Amino acid sequence: MDVDALKTAALVAQHGSFTAAARVIDVDASTVSRTVASVENKIGLRLFQRNARSLTLTEEGAAYLSRVGPLLLELDHAADEARQLRELPSGTLRMTASVAFAYEVIVPHLAAFRDLYPKIIVELLPTDATVDILAEKIDLAIRLASAPEGDVISTKLMSTRYRVCASPDYLDRTGAIDHPTDLQTHDCLRFALPEFRSTWKFRRGTDDIAVPVGGTLLISNALGLRRAARDGLGPVLLGDWLVKDDLAQGRLVDLFPDWECSATTFDTGAWALYPSREFLPRKVRAMIDFLKPRLRTAGR
Known part of the structure; x- marks a missing residue:
């Protein structure tokens, strides 16, 4: 699983929309949408319920991202510690x-x-x-x-x-x-x-x-x-x-x-x-x- 893709999905859940998440990482909203869709395809779950006016987490999506979120933070901490070893x-x-x-x-x-x-x-x-x-x-x-x-x-x-x-x-x-x-x-x-x-x-x-x-x-x-x-x-x-x-x-x-x-x-x-x-x-x-x-x- 692409870690950056998972981070993008978690960012969408945090900010409540593809557009808001896109602004944080400075990409197009369509790129964020495609990234989330690729994650959903790989895990076989729909993370978000989409319609023309809103985007909401599904029950399965909320459960999945609540488990993945701490792992992503731990990966960041591990990378920070590894970089510090060079100093x-x-x-x-x-x-x-x-x-x-x-x-x-x-x-x-x-x-x-x-x-x-x-x-x-x-x-x-x-x-x-x-x-x-x-x-x-x-x-x-x-x-x-x-x-x-x-x-x-x-x-x-x-x-x-x-x-x-x-x-x-x-x-x-x-x-x-x-x-x-x-x-x-x-x-x-x-x-x-x-x-x-x-x-x-x-x-x-x-x-x-x-x-x-x-x-x-x-x-x-x-x-x-x-x-x-x-x-x-x-x-x-x-x-x-x-x-x-x-x-x-x-x-x-x-x-x-x-x-x-x-x-x-x-x-x-x-x-x-x-x-x-x-x-x-x-x-x-x-x-x-x-x-x-x-x-x-x-x-x-």
Whole structure:
């Protein structure tokens, strides 16, 4: 069936005459009449009752066009969306992440993102506080945690692991730390969050232990903890994405490379969270699709 012909028939029903519909699409009334007749022939129904002075919908015509009308609108919407895919997404993207993750992982990729999507304005809001993304009108939040819960949509960007590290200088002063339980006698550097400040967890094969930790220095920011560890102030529990360069370059030493380490659960990752919406804005989809392959590579 010719979609344009169906649109013409719907237009006649809307305006009540061939002449009025012809004026809308700028053709002759006779052309509109022939188009409607062709539709009627193809579907085997008379859509309009015609006489010399009036034109009215038949019962069958009203039923048919009431079903066809929404389909025609949906076809128009689908065409509009397809055309938009040829255009670069635009607008302001408000996103948030922890301070350390934003600076160490997100910011290094923003130049490449800007080259790909020059029409998107990125408003990055680093914070270690848990932000209400609905109340704060956040389009995209990156959270480091186990699988998120609640009335949000999420997708995993990368898996994360935690490592317990110390500087070579610290180990020279205090001696080797051979087992996780040895940490109980050390002045550990602790994240100032309830789940991080008192117990660190370790797992290796069938061994699964929780080690009480203490120390005289608590810091609420992972970048500060890393600096303190580099300066030889004690052992620290940090994400692998934050310390991998320090480990590679010898600024820090992985104390327990054969153990899984955590303060919460062992299955953690970086998750992209966004408010529940019927349609995901293209600017948000662009950022998620951009980050996924880059962060997964960085997390290896």
